[in-house]
Amino acid sequence: MSVRWPRILTPTHLSQIITYQKNPLTALQIFNQAQQKYPNYRHNGPVYATMINILGNSGRISEMKQVIDQMKEDSCECKDSVFVGAIRTFASAGMVKEAVHLFNSIPQFNCVNYTESFNTVLELMIKESNFKSARQLFLENSWRLEVKSRVKSLNFLMEGLCQFGKSDLALNVFQEMDFQGCYPSRESYRILMKGLCNDGRLNEATHLLYSMFWRISQKGSGEDIVIYRILLDALCDNGQVEEALELLGKILRKGLKAPKSRRHRIDLSKCESGEDLEATKRLINEALIRGGVPSMGSYSAMAIDLYKEGRVGEADKVFDEMRKKGFWPSLLMYEAKAEALSKKGRVNEVVKLIEEDIKEGTCVPSVKLYNIVLKCLCDAGDSDLGVGYLKKMAKQVGCVANKETYCILVNGLCEDGKFVEASQVLEEMLIKSHWPGPETYNILVRGLCSKGKQYEAVIWLEEMVSQGMVPDISLWNSLVASVCCKMSDINVCYEGILTQ
Template sequence: MCVRWPRLLSPTHLSQLIRRQKNPLTALDLFNEAQTRYPSYRHNGPVYATMINILRSSGRIIEMKEVVNRMKEDLCPCRDSVIAGVIETYMDAGMVEDAISLFKSLPEFNCVNYTRSFHTLLEKLVRDSKLETCCQLFVEHCRGWEISSRMYSLNLLMDVLCRMRRSDLAIRVFQEMGNQWCDPGRETYRILMRGLCNDGRLSDATQLLFLMFGRISRKGCGADVSIYRMLLEALCDNGDVDEAVEILGKILRRGLRVPKRYFKQLDKTQFRVEDVKSLINEALIRGGVPSSDSYRAMAVDLYSEGNIVGGDNVLDEMREKGFRSSPQIFEAKIAALFAAGEVDRAVECVRNDMIENGCVPTVRVHNAVVKGLCDAGESARAVRYFGTMSKQVGIVPDRETYVYLVDGLCCDGDYAEASRVMDKMVMSSFWPSDEMYTKVIRGLCSTGKTFTAAVFLEEMIGQGKIPAASVWCSLVSSVVCREVLWKEVLFVTLRELEN
């Protein structure tokens, strides 16, 4: 290892040194060697954070765990975000017990606040459907002074209870928020309203709506529209159309506080049972005070439900009123179009619709198109779209872009193009995962491109990754098959020459 060490080593210099290493194990060796070369030197928090993040991103979990333990023994100040990243890595690798054990041992670390670590652990437990463990962990640790904000964790607990079809317990959590010095926000009402409607507790949901009027609803607050709509549609699905229309009138008066000249739109004779939902949506859009928040909330909800026509109507209304659309709306629309199999419309949505609405596509929007094309089996088209996307000013493809492309090309069997995309990924300083290397190398071997596969294998080993046995088997099989083939060709050629 040829490294030019300075006369005096500072933590900043060491961080820069290990960050420049391509192989994470080489970076770890430099990290360990520093204190041997410089007896008076001590690692600080940023150096530990840099080393842990390098090992995390390369999948070196065992080595990362050792560095975390050293940080604990050194009593080095560490940031909450570093521990949250380690917990996330453990959970993604299926090491649930290690993640919980690390969180419970945080008092032994020199970390004064671990709110983000707590929230990350609860999020991942909910994602993995370990709901009982999540509830138990919340009860044990929610009152600790190290958790600076309980609002997010309380919302997460209510969401867990609602998923477990225990909205009755979620209501009790909601009622206890005042004792926890927490002020329920819009997301709290949205979670609880969804849970009550799914459980069929429409009477409690109606009372929650009236409570919402007095607490968080403000004049012209369009972000509340999606919550109102949740209850109204649940009442319609339950057959309580008249009650839904009556509550709609109260929403317009007390929630959105519409001027009286708009109340003529609430005549019950105008509503028909077969299309009452669309009429309610129209009343909420046109009857309320126009705002970008209300249009965005309605459009995203409709597109998320697959109602493309309804979402387009909201966009048209929004444009007529002079409001500018947001990338979030078009991201939802693109996902809905791909789900409906309308691939061409989804691509044209970015090229035409967004420009017509005065909205600039973001990397997230472009990634949604790339992912949709790859999922639809049109990875070659996704590569062409990627080329156009890369030429746009201000648009820099991120790691997700390359991951979607490589996965899509491998699924379509175009391993040669996948290898070229992965080359661009490495040149952009995004390191492929072990799984991605394995998939491309095995695919190249299956198509006879042994040399390219060997180059990627060498690059994989150079990054300190350990190839799976299947990778070696594929490479050996490809080489042997090529030798057998050449021998057969040579034998046939010699026999023809003899004849």
């Protein structure tokens, strides 16, 4: 390991040095050597964060825990994001107890705000269906000065309860918000409305809508349109079309503050029969869009919601209507559309979206949008095209490929049998300080062996071992089988061994 040490070392400089290392263990050695070489040097919070993230992203959990303990002993000021990353690393490794233990130990660190860590652990417990522990965690920590916001954590609780069909308990949590000194957000209403409707509690959902008129919708925000639609759709599905139409009128007047001239232009006579529910719901959706005052928020919210449900045709109509009114689609809308098209396997349309459609507006592709496109191409067996998009990302200012980008592409190339190209992408991935898991090395080494690329396979096997990973015995078997490529050669080897 050769490092060009500067005359004077700063934490910022050390962060740069360890970030550029291809091997996380090498980065850790440099990190530990710094204080030995520079007696007056001290690590600060950002350099600890860099080292912890490197170890966490590469799956070096035991080493990550050691650096976290060292940070606690140094008592340097650290940010909440360090613990969020470490908690997620523990969770992804199935070490939930360690994640909770780390959160409970945060008061021992020099961290003045750990709201996001609190929400991350709470969300983790709810995903594990551990509502009792989640409730206890909330009671023990929500009052702390270091936890700044309670609304987001209460939303997590409500969403978890609703997902498991316990909207009655979620309603109790919602009603407790006032006593907790919280003001329900639009997201609070959306979560509870969806939960109540899914459980068939339409009376409570209707009362919730009226309370929303009073609190959230006083100014007629277009973003509320998604919440209204949840209830109207549920009423239609329950055969209560007349009630839905009556409620629609109130929504246009009180919720969206639609002018009378716009309300009177809406023809809902075709809905009255209620024979074709899907057609009725489409007309109601159009009424919500056209009846209210046109806004970026209403168009975006409706389109994104429809794309998430896979109703691409209806969402595209909202797209077209939006453009006619002089609004340009947002990046979130393009991402939602790409994801919906990708799930339906409409590869050509996904490519057209990023190559042509998005260029017509004011948006530029994001890393998330590129990742959706790459996943779609790889799933369709077009990983070669994905390599081209990786090069485009490198040329786009402010768009840096992340670990997910490289993993999608490496795995896609391997699935297509393009192991040499996968090797090149993996090399770039390591240069950018993103470390794959052992499963990626396993599939790549086996693939190279199957193509007769023994030298490249050995290189990656050595890289794998240098990072402290233990190769499966099947990898060694693949390498031996590749060298002895013909069964006759393998038999000769066995005969030679037995005669010795």
